[in-house]
Amino acid sequence: MPKVTEDHREERRQHILDAAINCFTRNGFHQTTMKDISKEADVSAGTVYIYFSSKDDIIEASMRRNQEARAARIEATKREGLTLQSLRELWDYYEKRMAKAHTDKAWKLWIQLSAEALRNPRIRESMRANWDDAENQNVELLRRAAEQGIINPDLDCDAIGKMFTALHDGLVLMKIIDPKKDVYKYLNAFRALLYNCGKTSSSSVKERRPDDE
Amino acid sequence: MPKVTEDHREERRQHILDAAINCFTRNGFHQTTMKDISKEADVSAGTVYIYFSSKDDIIEASMRRNQEARAARIEATKREGLTLQSLRELWDYYEKRMAKAHTDKAWKLWIQLSAEALRNPRIRESMRANWDDAENQNVELLRRAAEQGIINPDLDCDAIGKMFTALHDGLVLMKIIDPKKDVYKYLNAFRALLYNCGKTSSSSVKERRPDDE
Numbered sequence: 001m002p003k004v005t006e007d008h009r010e011e012r013r014q015h016i017l018d019a020a021i022n023c024f025t026r027n028g029f030h031q032t033t034m035k036d037i038s039k040e041a042d043v044s045a046g047t048v049y050i051y052f053s054s055k056d057d058i059i060e061a062s063m064r065r066n067q068e069a070r071a072a073r074i075e076a077t078k079r080e081g082l083t084l085q086s087l088r089e090l091w092d093y094y095e096k097r098m099a100k101a102h103t104d105k106a107w108k109l110w111i112q113l114s115a116e117a118l119r120n121p122r123i124r125e126s127m128r129a130n131w132d133d134a135e136n137q138n139v140e141l142l143r144r145a146a147e148q149g150i151i152n153p154d155l156d157c158d159a160i161g162k163m164f165t166a167l168h169d170g171l172v173l174m175k176i177i178d179p180k181k182d183v184y185k186y187l188n189a190f191r192a193l194l195y196n197c198g199k200t201s202s203s204s205v206k207e208r209r210p211d212d213e
Numbered sequence: 214m215p216k217v218t219e220d221h222r223e224e225r226r227q228h229i230l231d232a233a234i235n236c237f238t239r240n241g242f243h244q245t246t247m248k249d250i251s252k253e254a255d256v257s258a259g260t261v262y263i264y265f266s267s268k269d270d271i272i273e274a275s276m277r278r279n280q281e282a283r284a285a286r287i288e289a290t291k292r293e294g295l296t297l298q299s300l301r302e303l304w305d306y307y308e309k310r311m312a313k314a315h316t317d318k319a320w321k322l323w324i325q326l327s328a329e330a331l332r333n334p335r336i337r338e339s340m341r342a343n344w345d346d347a348e349n350q351n352v353e354l355l356r357r358a359a360e361q362g363i364i365n366p367d368l369d370c371d372a373i374g375k376m377f378t379a380l381h382d383g384l385v386l387m388k389i390i391d392p393k394k395d396v397y398k399y400l401n402a403f404r405a406l407l408y409n410c411g412k413t414s415s416s417s418v419k420e421r422r423p424d425d426e
Contacts, residue, residue, distance in 0.1 A: 170383025
């Protein structure tokens with residue numbers, strides 16, 4: 001396909017995706033039909049179906065887009081080389097993204113999808129894959145930071161990277177529902193614990209796992 | 214009102230509440246009518262209205278019930294006196310509650326309510342009040358633990374208590390959608406950071422706040 005047509009297709013696909021996200025966040029996932037999406041995008045219903053075969057398809061594309069933006073940012077940091085400076089910039093990116101979560105339709109949609117995931121296996125699977133992906137990226141970044149002495153190498157990067165993923169999602173949820181929440185305060189608490197921590201032996205904290213699990 | 218009638222009323226109210234939660238988690242909040250709830254509870258529609266004037270009323274009662282259970286547990290710990298032992302027991306309670314989140318209908322309903330909160334101001338207000346309440350409780354517990362030397366007194370209890378609320382909610386969200394998640398791993402990471410932390414000066418971590426916020 002010639003480059004210009006490909007670009008045009010991709011542009012149109014993104015336009016329909018944006019229109020769908022508008023509809024979903026305004027009226028809810030269930031109350032939105034493919035017809036509503038075509039109206040919002042100002043294209044024919046047939047055109048929507050050229051790009052997406054169902055609402056589930058659109059949902060997956062929207063989740064993937066969010067994920068790709070994050071992955072691209074992290075890849076860029078890794079390419080630059082992981083220094084204290086580049087890690088700070090990456091952290092700034094995360095902080096700003098979270099602090100603006102309430103203005104971002106993709107995040108509002110994400111809450112709806114969380115509710116939807118309880119009954120829709122395909123969405124559930126996408127969310128799980130997305131979490132795995134975010135966790136792996138966080139863990140890898142922490143490991144590299146530990147290797148370079150930016151954080152204490154005795155820290156359990158695997159557990160902390162996973163924990164940050166949960167903290168991130170909890171914080172985004174709060175911010176969307178209560179835009180007055182000061183996410184910087186929450187994130188500073190995490191940073192302070194992370195940077196000041198592990199300077200003493202970690203032997204006083206034992207791994208705990210109740211017998212009943 | 215005689216005690217026995219009062220008890221009966223309360224029992225009946227809880228029964229209707231349970232039936233409503235069943236309906237909401239099975240079919241969604243919007244798709245459930247007051248009539249569905251009366252059927253599920255096996256009472257007349259009129260009886261439901263004696264106890265609750267609307268679905269929103271039921272939702273609020275369900276959120277309050279969850280909150281009251283947590284508050285009662287924390288009050289009991291405070292009455293006993295805050296020792297390392299009683300704090301450990303409280304932590305165990307939290308851990309187990311989170312580890313079982315996927316089996317608890319009240320938590321599944323909570324995800325639906327989060328989505329609903331975007332469009333329903335009354336639910337949004339309840340969620341905010343619930344968060345404030347949880348944050349205040351966490352902060353108070355941490356302060357007392359710091360006073361007693363159980364955790365490092367230089368830690369920022371206010372910020373960490375709030376942060377834990379976000380971590381808690383993010384983790385519950387993950388656990389409900391992906392029951393295989395090992396919440397103990399995430400919580401151990403938090404505990405390890407909390408207990409081992411702050412042994413060095415905290416001056417290396419400055420409060421950050423971008424100008425654009």
